[in-house]
Amino acid sequence: MSLKDAAVSIAGRLTDRIHIGNGLDQREISPVGWFEHGQAVQRLTDSFAAVPADKRVRLAKKTSNLFRGRSGDMAGLDVSGLHSVIAVDPVDNTADVQGMCTYEDLVDTLLPFGLVPTVVPQLKTITLGGAVTGMGVESTSFRNGLPHEAVLEMDVLTGTGEIVTCSPTQNADLYRGFPNSYGSLGYSVRLKITCEKVPAYVELRHVRFDDVESVSAALAEISESKEYDGQQVDYLDGVVFSLDEAYLTLGRQTDEPGPVSDYTRGGIYYRSLQHPTGVSYDRLTIRDYLWRWDIDWFWCNRAFGTQNPTIRTLWPRDLLRSSCYWKIIGWDRRYDLADRIEAHNGRPPRERVVQDIEVTPANLPEYLTWFFTHCEIEPVWLCPIRLAGGVESLAGRTEVLDTDGAATSPWPLYPLTPGDTWVNVGFWSSVPADLMGADAAPGAFNREIERVVAGLGGHKSLYSEAYYSQEEFAALYGGDLPQKLKAVYDPDGRFPGLYEKIVTSI
Numbered sequence: 394m395s396l397k398d399a400a401v402s403i404a405g406r407l408t409d410r411i412h413i414g415n416g417l418d419q420r421e422i423s424p425v426g427w428f429e430h431g432q433a434v435q436r437l438t439d440s441f442a443a444v445p446a447d448k449r450v451r452l453a454k455k456t457s458n459l460f461r462g463r464s465g466d467m468a469g470l471d472v473s474g475l476h477s478v479i480a481v482d483p484v485d486n487t488a489d490v491q492g493m494c495t496y497e498d499l500v501d502t503l504l505p506f507g508l509v510p511t512v513v514p515q516l517k518t519i520t521l522g523g524a525v526t527g528m529g530v531e532s533t534s535f536r537n538g539l540p541h542e543a544v545l546e547m548d549v550l551t552g553t554g555e556i557v558t559c560s561p562t563q564n565a566d567l568y569r570g571f572p573n574s575y576g577s578l579g580y581s582v583r584l585k586i587t588c589e590k591v592p593a594y595v596e597l598r599h600v601r602f603d604d605v606e607s608v609s610a611a612l613a614e615i616s617e618s619k620e621y622d623g624q625q626v627d628y629l630d631g632v633v634f635s636l637d638e639a640y641l642t643l644g645r646q647t648d649e650p651g652p653v654s655d656y657t658r659g660g661i662y663y664r665s666l667q668h669p670t671g672v673s674y675d676r677l678t679i680r681d682y683l684w685r686w687d688i689d690w691f692w693c694n695r696a697f698g699t700q701n702p703t704i705r706t707l708w709p710r711d712l713l714r715s716s717c718y719w720k721i722i723g724w725d726r727r728y729d730l731a732d733r734i735e736a737h738n739g740r741p742p743r744e745r746v747v748q749d750i751e752v753t754p755a756n757l758p759e760y761l762t763w764f765f766t767h768c769e770i771e772p773v774w775l776c777p778i779r780l781a782g783g784v785e786s787l788a789g790r791t792e793v794l795d796t797d798g799a800a801t802s803p804w805p806l807y808p809l810t811p812g813d814t815w816v817n818v819g820f821w822s823s824v825p826a827d828l829m830g831a832d833a834a835p836g837a838f839n840r841e842i843e844r845v846v847a848g849l850g851g852h853k854s855l856y857s858e859a860y861y862s863q864e865e866f867a868a869l870y871g872g873d874l875p876q877k878l879k880a881v882y883d884p885d886g887r888f889p890g891l892y893e894k895i896v897t898s899i
Contacts, residue, residue, distance in 0.1 A: 419680055422502040425477040430491060433474030434548075434556065434582055440471035441554045450887050452493075452580055470550075475582060478502040486588045487545065492522030492581035500683060508588040509679070511537040511781075515686040516715045522581040526574055528807060528854055530749075530776050530817050532628040532644065535616040537589070538781030541572040541804065548583040552883025556582060566793040570871075570878045573807040575855060577875065577891040578882050592648040595628060595682040597675040599666045600641045605761045608639040608775075609816075613754035615643070616777040616814045628682070631775035632666055636765050640666045641775075644682065653678055656688055657710050661700055663692050663772070690715045691774060693821050697721055743823040744838055745858070746770060751778065751815045752851035760818065763845055768828065768838065774819035780804075780811045793877045806871040806891075808852055817854075836860050855895045866892050 444450050453469030472493050479489040483506040490499060496510070497517035503509055510521070514529035523529075524540040525547070537543070546560040549567060557579070559568035571578060600621070602608035608631060615621050615629055621643050628644030653676050656662040662685045665675060677685065689700065697718065698704045705713075724730065736742070746768070752760050754777075764773070780803065794805065809815055829837035840860045846853055852869050853859075859866075867873065875891040 419504060420501050421505070422478070422498055424480050424502060425474075425491075427479060429474065429477075430479045430583065433472075433491070436471045436473060437475065437550060437582060438554060438556065441550065444468040444470075446885065449889060451576070470580075479583065481506055481508070483508065486590065487585060488588055489583060489585050490521050491583060492520065494521050495519065496521065496524070497684075500680065503588060504591075504680060507590055509591050509683065510540065511543040511587060511589050512540045513683045514540070515684075515691070517684060517687050518716045518719070521584055521586070525581060525584060526571060526576055527856055528573055530778055532630040532642070532776060534817075535629045535777040535779050535814070536619060536627075536781075538779065539572070539804075539809075542781040543587045544568075544584050545587060546585040547571070547581050549579040549581050549882075551579040552879075552885060552887040557882070566878060567882055569794060569804060570806055570874065572804045573855065573870065574875065574878075574891060575894050577888050577894055578878055579888065591679050592646050593679060594647050594649065594651070594653065595644045595677050595679055596647050596649075597677065597682075598624075598643040598645075599668065599673045599675065600643065601668060601670055601672070602639045602641070603637050605633065605636055605639060605758045608633070608641060609754045609757040609761075611641060612757070612775065612777055612816060613814055615641070616754075616779055629777055632663060632772045633761060633765075633775060634667070634772040636762060638667070639775075642666065646679075651676055653681070655681070656685065657713055659702065659705065661689060661692075662686070663689070687715050688713050690718045691819075691821065692772065694718050740825070742826045744826045744828070744836065745823050746838055746842070747821045747857045748839065748842060749817050749819045749854040749856075750842065750846045750851055751809070751817050751853065752846065752849050754814055754816055756849040756851065757816050757818070760845065760849055760851070764818075764820070767841075768824050770820050770822040770824065774817075776817040776819070778809060778815045778817060779813070780809055782811075793881055794874070805874055808869060815851075859896050861896060863892055863896075866896065 441450060449467040450470055451467045452472050475491040475493040476498070477491050477494055478499060479491060481488045481503065486508060488499075488503060488508070495518050496513055499521060500509055500513060512529065512531050512533050514524050514531055519529060521540070525544060529540045546558065546563075547568065549557050549559060549571065551557050557564055557567060559565065559571070561568060567578065571581070598621070600611070602611065611621075612629075612631060615626055619626055625645060626643045627646045629641065631639060631641040633639040654660065654665070656665070666673075689695075694700065699708050699713065750760070761773070765771070782803070803811060824838050827833065829841060834840070836858060839858055843853065843860060847865070847869070855870075861869070870891070879886075879890060
């Protein structure tokens with residue numbers, strides 16, 4: 394071993410001892426109980442009551458998984474003490490969870506009971522309340538739908554300052570209109586969710602496809618049949634590197650013992666998918682599988698050099714996590730670091746392209762072909778979605794939904810049709826700001842994505858920049874229903890409206 398290699402090895406072992414963050418190992422977290430939850434809710438409502446009636450409010454959060462700016466003078470509400478699991482029922486497989494609880498803490502509280510949420514979004518710092526009001530997907534979405542479909546009951550702080558309980562049979566209009574409302578109707582303080590039992594391991598098959606037509610067809614078929622080549626599929630997602638290199642990853646739950654991979658040091662998970670032909674195999678613990686994408690923020694941390702073997706060896710393992718990369722992004726936004734580097738090298742500034750869109754499998758090949766021939770962003774993530782169920786007996790208040798016929802859709806603010814398969818396509822990078830021409834308007838390529846996706850009958854998630862007109866936005870996201878719900882649950886406009894929050898970044 395050379396002197397340099399020895400130094401790198403020693404430095405790597407030393408940084409492993411620096412315990413920053415809480416990212417690598419499962420922790421023992423106990424539910425906080427109902428008394429402590431009640432105190433936290435009281436602090437929240439007291440802080441709301443203390444804000445002048447003419448001032449808008451928001452949650453006093455230190456972190457966010459949104460990729461759009463925020464402006465406006467708003468008072469922060471006290472959410473201290475609303476970051477935990479309240480109680481777990483391992484008999485009924487349910488949990489009562491506070492709205493600001495991260496999925497990392499939720500998973501670590503549930504796993505000792507052999508449980509996990511039915512859908513676990515891929516980044517550790519996403520909160521349960523955030524995933525319900527802002528949507529979330531992952532590799533169980535082809536069989537379990539979306540996070541809000543596991544919600545049995547929810548307590549929401551509304552714009553009147555009241556805590557309103559909603560469910561399929563109580564204040565059902567709020568229950569059904571809350572998903573994709575992004576805090577425009579209020580904030581969840583408690584969510585009772587259904588969980589699912591899981592074994593200790595996940596066996597993976599990475600199946601290669603050499604064209605986007607065949608991977609799209611296979612994705613559609615597996616999403617409906619829940620099996621491939623005679624074997625059950627419990628988890629399903631994919632990665633497309635180019636028009637002639639794509640992979641579907643098929644996971645199977647198992648308690649069978651055996652060796653497992655570890656992608657927290659030398660290996661890069663998304664690179665492990667690639668192979669020349671056929672099928673490759675892997676195996677992870679259930680917790681490592683759930684957070685396989687968080688370690689490298691899918692593949693986005695390559696911009697920070699952390700996929701360089703030497704840098705990765707020196708980088709503290711506890712900082713191989715999305716929350717650390719978010720801080721780096723924050724520094725870039727504050728000091729305009731990336732554009733300064735581009736200018737120094739004689740290149741134009743870059744337009745951030747961070748989006749998740751949804752199209753049907755039939756339209757997926759056309760979208761992927763357009764995308765890969767119009768930009769150099771690669772790879773992209775594929776995640777199929779099928780709603781878990783349709784509208785059942787809704788005996789609660791639904792008149793707001795019924796007024797425009799929206800009661801026929803289970804989740805009217807997000808246009809996924811029951812019984813159909815949709816494919817989430819995630820791409821997170823940037824393009825030269827002059828890609829669409831030297832005189833192009835800001836966000837030109839993002840605007841073109843919106844146009845192409847709409848033309849294919851699709852839509853996109855709203856966590857990032859959006860450029861829709863009010864008419865376009867209404868056509869895609871619930872028509873006038875957001876305003877009707879707001880008139881009931883936020884009549885004084887204490888929270889910004891949905892269009893304000895998403896497009897004008899209030």
